[in-house]
Amino acid sequence: MSYDPNNIFAKILRGEIPSHKVYENADAIVFMDVMPQSPGHALILPKAPSRNLLDADPAVLAKIIPLVQKVAVAAKSAFNADGVSIAQFNEAAGGQTVFHLHFHIIPRYEGQPLKT
Ligand code: 5GP
Numbered sequence: 001m002s003y004d005p006n007n008i009f010a011k012i013l014r015g016e017i018p019s020h021k022v023y024e025n026a027d028a029i030v031f032m033d034v035m036p037q038s039p040g041h042a043l044i045l046p047k048a049p050s051r052n053l054l055d056a057d058p059a060v061l062a063k064i065i066p067l068v069q070k071v072a073v074a075a076k077s078a079f080n081a082d083g084v085s086i087a088q089f090n091e092a093a094g095g096q097t098v099f100h101l102h103f104h105i106i107p108r109y110e111g112q113p114l115k116t
Helices: 008-013 058-078
Strands: 021-024 028-032 042-046 083-087 103-108
Touching (some): 008 042, 028 058, 042 058, 058 083, 058 103
Antiparallel strands (some): 042 103, 083 103
């Protein structure tokens, strides 16, 4: 499957669709999920185009993973969470719905399952 430059996250990256952006650097942006699984649910996207982890350039991954760690640590603290789930889905059968690589950062709380 090839990358579709008109996917919704590509439009957010180009500024064609608004988002609640909380961080940006040369390689990535972080914005809040529009349908959060818990308070503070954020999405981390590399700016480089790839459908998902399966076709991503390892050089891009080498830059994004430290950011995933930083955002997870910051989200746990900022949202006073007990833990953090980091999720990433690949292709429709793998649960992916938007086909630009992204990582979910989901603050978690003792005794609170995710919304279904
Ligand atoms: P996945 O592709 O990993 O299943 O998840 C895509 C995520 O993107 C979902 O959690 C969904 O709520 C979120 N999402 C879909 N469309 C938008 C949008 O237009 N803006 C934002 N901020 N999040 C979106």
